[in-house]
Structure formats: C-alpha cells, structure tokens
Amino acid sequence: MLDFIQQLGRSGFDFFQRLGRASILFGHILAGVPSMILRFPLVIQQLYSVGVLSLLIVLVSGLFVGMVLGLQGYNTLVDFGAEESLGVMVSISLVTELGPVVAALLFAGRAGSALTAEIGLMKATEQLSAMEMMAIDPIRRVLTPRFFAGFISMPLLAAIFSAIGILGGHLVGVALLGVDEGAYWSQMQASVDFYDDIMNGVIKSIVFGVVVTWIAVFEGYDAIPTSEGVSRATTRTVVHSSLAILGLDFILTAIMF
Amino acid sequence: MNTRNTEIIVGLFIALGLAALFMLAMKASNLNIYDDNTGYEITANFDDVSGLKIKSAVTMSGVRIGRVSDITFDSEMFEAVVKIRIENQYKTLPKDTSASIYTAGLLGEKYVGLEAGGDDENLQQGDKLKLTQSSLVLEKLISRFVDSFVDKDKDDK
Numbered sequence: 001m002l003d004f005i006q007q008l009g010r011s012g013f014d015f016f017q018r019l020g021r022a023s024i025l026f027g028h029i030l031a032g033v034p035s036m037i038l039r040f041p042l043v044i045q046q047l048y049s050v051g052v053l054s055l056l057i058v059l060v061s062g063l064f065v066g067m068v069l070g071l072q073g074y075n076t077l078v079d080f081g082a083e084e085s086l087g088v089m090v091s092i093s094l095v096t097e098l099g100p101v102v103a104a105l106l107f108a109g110r111a112g113s114a115l116t117a118e119i120g121l122m123k124a125t126e127q128l129s130a131m132e133m134m135a136i137d138p139i140r141r142v143l144t145p146r147f148f149a150g151f152i153s154m155p156l157l158a159a160i161f162s163a164i165g166i167l168g169g170h171l172v173g174v175a176l177l178g179v180d181e182g183a184y185w186s187q188m189q190a191s192v193d194f195y196d197d198i199m200n201g202v203i204k205s206i207v208f209g210v211v212v213t214w215i216a217v218f219e220g221y222d223a224i225p226t227s228e229g230v231s232r233a234t235t236r237t238v239v240h241s242s243l244a245i246l247g248l249d250f251i252l253t254a255i256m257f
Numbered sequence: 258m259n260t261r262n263t264e265i266i267v268g269l270f271i272a273l274g275l276a277a278l279f280m281l282a283m284k285a286s287n288l289n290i291y292d293d294n295t296g297y298e299i300t301a302n303f304d305d306v307s308g309l310k311i312k313s314a315v316t317m318s319g320v321r322i323g324r325v326s327d328i329t330f331d332s333e334m335f336e337a338v339v340k341i342r343i344e345n346q347y348k349t350l351p352k353d354t355s356a357s358i359y360t361a362g363l364l365g366e367k368y369v370g371l372e373a374g375g376d377d378e379n380l381q382q383g384d385k386l387k388l389t390q391s392s393l394v395l396e397k398l399i400s401r402f403v404d405s406f407v408d409k410d411k412d413d414k
Contacts, residue, residue, distance in 0.1 A: 041260065047267045055270060091285045156274025163277035166285055185284065192286040193312075202278070 022218045025139070029217070032137070032144035042145040043152075050146065050213075051153030054110045055160070058103055062161035065098055066090060066168025073169070074177050086179050087188035090169035091162075095192065095201045096257070099162035101249050104208035107154055108241040112216035115146055116237040119220025120230035128221075143221060147213045154209025155202050162201065200256045207248060212241045296344045297382040298326060301356045301369075305391035306337040308367035309358055315341050317371040322347045325369060341369060343380075351376040355388035367392055 036043065073089045119142065122128050128138040166188075173179040192198065216237045223233035306328060315323040323343035331338050343350070353374030358367055374388075 044264055044267050047270065048263045052266050052270045055273075095281065095285065153270075153274075156271065156277070159274055159277040159281060163280050163285075166281075188285050190314075194282055194286040198278075198281050198286050 018222070021222060022214070025143075025218050025221060026214055028139045029144050029147050029214075032140035033148065035140055036144045036148060039145075042141075043148050046145045046149035047153060050111045050115070050149040051157065054107055054153070054157060057106050057110055058157045058161050059164055061102065061106055062099075062164035063168040065102060065161075066094065066165030066170075067172045069093060069098075069165065070169035070172035070177070074173055074179065083173075083177075083179050084183040085187055086169065086173045087166075087184035087186075088191045090173070091166050091188045091192050092197060094162045094165040094169075095197050096204075097249070097253070099165065100158045100201050100205040100208055101245060103158040103161040104154065104205065104212060104245045105242055107150075107157060107209070108212045108216070108245065109238055111150065111153075112212050112237050112241050113234050115150075115213065115216040116220040116223070116234045117230060119143070119146075119217060120223035120225070120233050123221065123223060124225040124227070124230055126225075139221075143217050147217050150213025150216070151206070151209050154212070155205040158201065158205035158208075196257075200252075203256070204249065204252050207252060208245050211244050211248060215241045215244065296323060296342045297348075297380075298340055298342050299380055299382075299384045299386060301339050301341060301386035301389050302331065302334065302336040303339060303356075303358065303389050303391050304336060305394060306339060306358060306367075307392055307394055308360070309339065309369070309392060310367070313366065314368040315343065315371065316368055317347075317350075317373070322371070339369070348379060350380045352378045352380055352384065353388065354380060354386060355390070356386045357390035358392035360393065 069090045070086065073086050074083055077083045077085055077089065119128075122138075122142065128142065131138045131141060170184060174181050174184050219233040219237045219240070220230075223229045309325060309328065311325055311328060313325045314321045315325060323341055325339055326342040327338075327340035329338045329340075330336075339356075341356075350371070351374045353376040355372050355374065357370050357372070359370045360367055
C-alpha cells in the first residue's frame with residue numbers, strides 16, 4: 001500500500017518535472033526565433049518535410065470527410081425537406097470543427113511522429129552532442145526551424161482540408177444527389193461568417209500547430225537515447241498530441257463560440 | 258533533392274494554403290458582403306422584435322437590400338430601436354417606406370421587410386421609419402386564440 005502511494009507521488013513529481021522541462025525548452029525555442037529568421041533556408045527545408053509531405057494525406061482525407069458529410073447530411077436533411085441547407089451544414093462543421101481537429105490529428109500522426117523520431121535518432125547517434133562540441137546550439141539549429149515550420153504549416157493544412165472538404169460535399173451533394181447548386185453556395189454564404197467561423201477555425205489550427213510541434217520536438221529532444229527510448233517517445237508524441245488536440249478543442253470552442 | 262526544387266515546392270504549398278483560405282473567405286463566407294461598412298443607416302422603432310438578430314436580412318420585394326446593424330432598447334418609449342444599414346446602390350427609397358418583421362417559412366429566421374410608399378423625397382442617413390409592424394410571436398397568438406374561446410364560453414352562459 002505504502003509502495004503504491006510512493007509510486008503515485010513519484011509519477012506525479014515526474015509529470016511536473018517533464019512539464020517544467022518542456023516549458024523551459026519552449027522558452028529556448030522561442031528565444032531562437034530571431035536568429036532563425038537570418039537562416040531562413042533551414043525553415044524552408046523543414047516546411048518541405050513537415051508541410052508539403054503532409055499535404056497528400058490531408059487532401060485525400062479532407063475530400064473523403066467532405067463527401068461523407070455531404071452524403072450523411074443529405075440523408076438526414078432530406079427527411080425535413082431541408083436539403084438546401086446542406087452547404088451550411090458541411091461548411092460550418094468543416095470550418096469550425098473537423099477541419100482544424102482532423103487536420104491536426106493527421107498532422108500529429110504524419111509530421112509529429114516523424115519529427116520526434118528524427119530528433120530522437122539525432123540524439124541517440126550523438127549528432128546533437130557533436131553539434132554542441134562544435135559550439136552550435138542544437139536547439140537553435142535543429143529544434144527552432146522545425147517548430148516554426150509546424151507553426152506555419154498547420155493553419156495552411158487546416159484551410160486546405162476545409163476547402164477540399166467543401167468541394168467534396170459539393171461533389172456528392174450537388175453532382176450526385178441533386179441539391180441545387182445555387183442554394184448550396186448561397187445558403188453557405190448567408191450563414192458562415194468570416195470572423196466568427198473561419199477566423200476562429202484558423203486560430204484553433206494555429207494553437208494546435210504550436211501544441212503538436214511543441215510536444216513532438218520536446219519528446220524527441222527528451223527521448224532516452226536508445227532505440228527503445230526513441231520508439232516510446234514517438235508513441236508518446238502521437239498519444240499526447242491527440243489528447244491535447246481534443247481537450248484543447250473543447251476549451252477553445254467553449255471560449256470562442 | 259536540390260535546394261531550388263525544394264523552395265519551389267514549398268512556395269507552391271504556401272500558395273495553395275493561402276488560396277484555400279481565400280476560397281473559404283470569398284466562396285464559403287460572406288466576407289465581401291458583411292465587410293463593407295458603406296451604405297446608409299436608418300432606424301425604425303418596433304414594439305416587439307423577438308427573433309430578430311443583428312445581421313438579419315432586410316428585404317424589399319423579397320430582394321435583400323441591407324442588413325440589421327444594431328438592436329437596442331429605448332427605455333423611455335419602451336420600444337426596440339433597430340438600426341438598418343442599406344446598401345448604397347438603393348438610394349431612392351421614399352421617405353414614407355414602412356417596415357415589418359416577417360418570418361421566413363413557418364419557423365424560419367426573422368427578417369425585416371420594407372415596403373415603399375409614395376413620397377417624393379428619399380430616405381437619408383439617420384432617418385427614422387414611422388410606419389412599423391412588430392414581429393409575430395406565436396405564444397401571444399395562441400394565448401389570444403385561447404382567450405377568445407374563454408370569452409365565448411362566458412357569453413353563452
């Protein structure tokens with residue numbers, strides 16, 4: 001019994017220690033932003049591996065999520081004779097909820113895990129220590145560009161997800177099921193507000209981008225430098241960032257809408 | 258992959274993201290309509306505006322010509338003051354235009370319907386509509402309906 005309580009307290013302390021380390025790292029990463037702007041090619045390299053390589057999965061999932069929304073929404077709305085509102089339903093659910101959240105979950109799985117594995121392996125193969133030996137700060141050279149690239153790509157990916165999803169809903173609703181094309185767009189334009197809906201979706205995706213890349217970069221930097229430690233860190237990245245996305249989504253929705 | 262190709266692809270990615278945002282702004286939302294604060298504002302007092310919201314449509318002959326920009330309560334007259342912003346291209350509304358609050362469909366959104374009068378002068382910024390008709394509240398109608406039955410019963414006795 002006493003052992004159990006001891007262990008509980010220990011894991012509690014461990015948790016806060018990790019949170020503290022993560023926050024300190026976050027500060028270091030932000031401190032590296034000014035010097036990183038001078039070395040912008042590094043960011044472009046990371047934008048390619050973080051953003052461009054996640055583009056395909058985001059495009060395909062966005063299209064299918066939009067098509068499912070169109071189909072499901074049509075079947076529900078047609079019972080009430082309200083299939084003209086399909087555009088509103090598809091666009092509001094995509095822009096405010098599904099776009100930022102699903103894109104962030106995909107981003108965590110595709111880019112976050114890759115970031116953790118890459119940084120963890122750099123640590124395991126002592127590349128980070130080698131950089132320190134050459135008086136190069138690995139946080140500024142390795143972590144900050146990756147963090148910044150995630151911060152930039154996440155809102156763009158979420159916007160692409162929503163846009164392609166609306167087109168997917170249009171494909172199913174208008175082209176296949178025969179909802180009136182004019183009603184699809186005009187009802188959407190009448191009820192979606194740029195500031196209340198679209199900008200809030202963008203704010204959400206920026207927050208998710210920061211949190212996911214922060215977790216990914218920290219887990220990689222903090223990984224135990226063995227093959228097992230790196231694999232655990234990669235798993236933790238996906239699990240923790242998914243939980244963080246869903247939890248934060250609730251809080252942000254409660255605050256903004 | 259060499260640097261130049263990477264840069265081109267990243268540039269395309271950023272452009273695609275911005276294009277998606279632009280499409281959301283222009284095609285999926287009403288940024289181009291809501292955002293212009295042009296047009297002129299008139300006010301109208303109603304006894305009851307229940308269901309009317311800011312940004313509700315203002316129509317004339319069924320065509321949207323403006324939006325409700327503000328709803329406040331006048332505590333001296335005990336009336337609701339509705340500010341209506343009408344788009345600049347509709348400048349020639351007569352001064353004795355009347356306003357009523359209608360419902361789109363049976364349970365749909367409320368909107369303000371304007372009807373033109375016959376005055377020679379046109380509405381200007383800050384003018385007030387004198388002829389108004391309040392929104393229809395279902396509960397009031399039902400209670401009036403029930404009351405009329407009760408009264409009838411009393412008369413019979």
